[in-house]
Amino acid sequence: MTPWWKNAVIYQIYPKSFQDSNGDGIGDLNGIINRLDYLQKLGIDAIWLSPIYQSPGVDNGYDISDYQAIDPQYGTMADLDRLIAEAKKRNIRIIMDLVVNHTSDQHQWFIEARKSKNNPKRDFYIWRDPINRHEPNDLTSNFSGSAWQYDQTTGQYYLHFFAPEQPDLNWQNPELRQKIYEMMTFWLDKGIGGFRMDVIELIGKEPDRKIGANGPKLHPYLQEMNQKVLANRDIMTVGETWSADLETVTKYSDPARHELSMVFQFEDQQVDQQPGKEKWDLAPYRPAALKKILLKWQTQLDYRHAWNSLFWENHDLPRVISRWGSDTTYRVQSAKMFAIALHLMRGTPYIYNGEEIGMTNYPVKDITEVADLESINMYHDRLQKGYSKQELLKAINAKGRDNARRPMQWSDRLQAGFTSGEPWLKVNPNYQQINVQAALADPNSIFYTYQKLIRLRHENEIVVTGSFKPLTTSADVLAYYRELGDQRWLIVANLSENKAQFTAPDQLKQVLLSNYCAPQTLQALTLKPYEAFAAIVN
Numbered sequence: 415m416t417p418w419w420k421n422a423v424i425y426q427i428y429p430k431s432f433q434d435s436n437g438d439g440i441g442d443l444n445g446i447i448n449r450l451d452y453l454q455k456l457g458i459d460a461i462w463l464s465p466i467y468q469s470p471g472v473d474n475g476y477d478i479s480d481y482q483a484i485d486p487q488y489g490t491m492a493d494l495d496r497l498i499a500e501a502k503k504r505n506i507r508i509i510m511d512l513v514v515n516h517t518s519d520q521h522q523w524f525i526e527a528r529k530s531k532n533n534p535k536r537d538f539y540i541w542r543d544p545i546n547r548h549e550p551n552d553l554t555s556n557f558s559g560s561a562w563q564y565d566q567t568t569g570q571y572y573l574h575f576f577a578p579e580q581p582d583l584n585w586q587n588p589e590l591r592q593k594i595y596e597m598m599t600f601w602l603d604k605g606i607g608g609f610r611m612d613v614i615e616l617i618g619k620e621p622d623r624k625i626g627a628n629g630p631k632l633h634p635y636l637q638e639m640n641q642k643v644l645a646n647r648d649i650m651t652v653g654e655t656w657s658a659d660l661e662t663v664t665k666y667s668d669p670a671r672h673e674l675s676m677v678f679q680f681e682d683q684q685v686d687q688q689p690g691k692e693k694w695d696l697a698p699y700r701p702a703a704l705k706k707i708l709l710k711w712q713t714q715l716d717y718r719h720a721w722n723s724l725f726w727e728n729h730d731l732p733r734v735i736s737r738w739g740s741d742t743t744y745r746v747q748s749a750k751m752f753a754i755a756l757h758l759m760r761g762t763p764y765i766y767n768g769e770e771i772g773m774t775n776y777p778v779k780d781i782t783e784v785a786d787l788e789s790i791n792m793y794h795d796r797l798q799k800g801y802s803k804q805e806l807l808k809a810i811n812a813k814g815r816d817n818a819r820r821p822m823q824w825s826d827r828l829q830a831g832f833t834s835g836e837p838w839l840k841v842n843p844n845y846q847q848i849n850v851q852a853a854l855a856d857p858n859s860i861f862y863t864y865q866k867l868i869r870l871r872h873e874n875e876i877v878v879t880g881s882f883k884p885l886t887t888s889a890d891v892l893a894y895y896r897e898l899g900d901q902r903w904l905i906v907a908n909l910s911e912n913k914a915q916f917t918a919p920d921q922l923k924q925v926l927l928s929n930y931c932a933p934q935t936l937q938a939l940t941l942k943p944y945e946a947f948a949a950i951v952n
C-alpha cells in the first residue's frame with residue numbers, strides 16, 4: 415500500500431513570521447490555529463512546523479534549551495495540543511522539527527557539561543584539549559569562523575558546527591541517544607505526524623578525522639533510532655541532508671533499510687554558486703543547469719527503493735521567483751511555472767509559507783536591516799578579508815535567510831495583517847499588492863494554481879506512482895511525461911524569460927492546467943516567458 419506521505423503535500427510554517435495573535439510582533443501557535451481554515455482551503459495534508467521549543471533564539475529556535483517545553487513567545491503546551499487537535503479535525507498532520515545535532519548552550523545538559531571534566535553530562539558534548547594552545551584542528555562552522563570554542567572553566571574546546579551557542583551533541587554516547595529517543599517518543603505519543611530532522615547527516619561526525627557529514631556511524635544511528643522510536647507508527651520522517659547524492663538518498667530512504675521516509679537533497683540549490691565555494695560566492699543562473707539536475711533526480715533515483723522530496727523554498731533559502739524567475743513583470747507567470755514544473759514530478763512536494771501567493775525577496779540596503787546570524791557573521795568575516803560592502807550586500811540580497819523569513823502577507827492592512835504591533839522583522843513593502851486576501855479574491859491567482867496541483871495529486875495516482883520520462887526539448891524548456899497504465903500526461907515548463915519553440919509528438923487530449931491561455935496544439939508552439947502547462951495526451 416502507498417504510505418500517506420507519498421500522496422501528501424506538506425506546508426512549512428516558520429512560526430515566528432506566520433501569524434501573530436497577541437500583538438507582540440511575533441507569530442505564535444494561536445495565530446497558526448486561526449489560519450488552519452486557510453490551509454485546509456489550500457488542500458495541504460501536513461504542516462512542518464519550524465522549532466517552537468524553548469530557546470534563547472540565537473538561531474530562531476534551532477538552538478533548543480528544552481526539547482519538551484514550548485517557548486513562551488509561541489504559546490503553551492496546551493496551545494500546541496490544541497493545534498494538533500484542530501489540525502487533525504481538518505485532516506492535517508503536524509510534523510515537528512527535530513534538532514538533535516546540537517542543543518543551545520542554555521540547555522541543562524550543556525550547563526552541567528561545562529561545569530567540570532568529570533560532570534556526568536560532560537560526554538553529551540564533544541570536548542578536546544588545545545593543541546599548542548590553539549584549536550584542536552581547522553574545522554570551520556557553517557556560521558563562519560572556527561568550529562571550536564574555548565571554554566575557560568575547564569580549559570578545553572567544544573565543537574559547534576553552527577553558532578558557539580549551539581554546541582554539537584556527542585551521538586557516540588549511548589545515554590545521550592537514549593534521552594533523544596525518549597524525547598521523540600514523548601512527541602509521537604502526542605499524536606504528531608512525524609519529524610523533519612535538522613542537519614541529520616552530521617550526527618555521525620568524527621571531528622578528529624575532520625568528518626562532518628556522512629560519518630561511518632550515521633546510518634547505524636538512524637537504524638537504531640528507527641528501531642527504538644519510529645518503527646510501527648504511521649508517521650513520516652524527512653532528513654535535511656545538504657551533501658546527499660543518489661547513493662546516500664537511497665541509503666536513507668530505502669524502506670528495506672528502516673531509516674527515514676525521505677530526505678531533502680539540495681543539489682539544485684547550488685546551481686548559482688561557484689563550484690567548490692560557499693553559497694555567497696554567486697555564479698550566474700542558467701536554466702539549463704537547473705533542468706539537468708532536476709531530470710537527474712527524476713530519472714536516476716530508483717523510486718522503488720528510495721523517495722525524494724520536492725521543494726523550491728524553505729526558511730534558509732531565498733524566494734524562488736526572485737532567484738530564478740521574475741519578481742516583477744512575470745511574477746505570477748513564473749510562480750505558477752515553478753509550481754507546475756515541480757508538483758507533477760515524482761516525490762513529496764513541500765510549500766514554504768508565502769510561496770503559494772508568490773512572495774518575493776526583501777531588498778536590504780544596509781547590514782543593520784539584517785537579523786539572521788549567518789548573514790551577519792559572513793558579512794563581518796568577509797569584510798575583514800577585504801570584500802567590499804557592496805558585493806556582500808549583493809550576496810545577502812541574493813541568498814540571505816531573512817528573504818523568506820519576512821512576515822506572511824495576509825492582507826493590505828497595516829503590517830500586512832501579520833500583527834497589530836511592531837513585527838520582529840519588517841514586512842515587505844509590496845504587501846499591498848501581494849497578499850492572501852488579494853490571492854483568494856482572484857480566481858487566476860497563484861494560490862489557485864497550487865490548490866489545483868494539490869488536488870491533481872490527491873485525485874490521480876499517476877502523479878504519485880506514474881513513471882517519469884523526459885522529452886528532449888530546447889535548452890531552457892523542461893518537459894516530461896508521467897505514465898501509468900494507458901494514461902499519459904505531458905508537463906511543459908519554459909524555465910526562462912525568453913520565448914522558446916516547442917513540439918511534442920503527441921495529440922493533445924485535455925489541458926489540465928496552464929499559466930497562460932491553454933495551448934490548442936503541441937506542434938510548433940512558441941512558448942511565452944515562463945509558460946507552463948500540464949495536459950493529458952495520447
Ligand SMILES: OC[C@H]1O[C@H](OC[C@H]2O[C@H](OC[C@H]3O[C@H](O)[C@H](O)[C@@H](O)[C@@H]3O)[C@H](O)[C@@H](O)[C@@H]2O)[C@H](O)[C@@H](O)[C@@H]1O
Nearest residue numbers: 473476513556576612613654656692693729730788815
Ligand atoms: O540548526 C542549524 C541550522 O540547521 C539547518 O540548516 C543548515 C544550514 O544549511 C545550509 O548550510 C550548509 C551548507 O551546506 C553545504 O556545505 C553547502 O554547500 C553550503 O552551500 C551550505 O551553506 C544553509 O546555508 C544554512 O543557512 C543552514 O543553516 C536549519 O535549517 C537552519 O535554519 C539552522 O540554522
